[in-house]
Amino acid sequence: VLILLMLAVIMRRGFSPKAQNVLSLVSAAAMTAASALFLLESAYPSQTLVAAACALAGFGIVWGGGMWMSFYIRLHPAEALLYAFLSLAASSFLGLLLGIVPKNVALLAAILMPTLSCIAFKRAQALLDARNEREEAVCPSERAYDQEPRSTFVRLLVGVALFNLAL
Numbered sequence: 001v002l003i004l005l006m007l008a009v010i011m012r013r014g015f016s017p018k019a020q021n022v023l024s025l026v027s028a029a030a031m032t033a034a035s036a037l038f039l040l041e042s043a044y045p046s047q048t049l050v051a052a053a054c055a056l057a058g059f060g061i062v063w064g065g066g067m068w069m070s071f072y073i074r075l076h077p078a079e080a081l082l083y084a085f086l087s088l089a090a091s092s093f094l095g096l097l098l099g100i101v102p103k104n105v106a107l108l109a110a111i112l113m114p115t116l117s118c119i120a121f122k123r124a125q126a127l128l129d130a131r132n133e134r135e136e137a138v139c140p141s142e143r144a145y146d147q148e149p150r151s152t153f154v155r156l157l158v159g160v161a162l163f164n165l166a167l
Contacts, residue, residue, distance in 0.1 A: 023063040036111055037056065
């Protein structure tokens with residue numbers, strides 16, 4: 001429901017950069033708190049802790065992935081697709097490693113991941129801003145996605161989902 005609500009707001013009017021920044025921080029805080037609750041639940045088993053952790057994780061992931069979309073749409077289509085597949089592969093490999101280590105170590109790593117994701121996102125945006133400034137000096141920008149039909153995005157979304165499922 002939250003994802004649909006967020007999509008409706010984005011389709012209607014979007015979010016300001018300030019609102020996107022706040023959403024990113026709230027998302028990271030919610031996912032960090034969820035990971036901490038999962039760690040606490042491993043020491044003190046409780047269905048209430050699991051329910052709270054799942055609710056916070058679900059709430060946090062709504063914009064946790066959405067914030068990266070604002071990065072991907074700024075890339076050229078081929079570059080965005082390459083980075084999407086590389087990030088899926090990297091997350092699958094990290095998931096494999098976290099499946100091998102002891103549960104408490106994986107949960108401790110999970111506490112750090114949302115913050116690292118926010119830092120990586122801010123750095124990626126800054127690097128892209130710098131690159132775009134250099135490109136603007138050489139040639140005017142083109143809006144790569146403006147002329148694409150909606151079916152292209154549906155096919156891309158389905159392809160990435162199937163690739164993620166295969167991984």
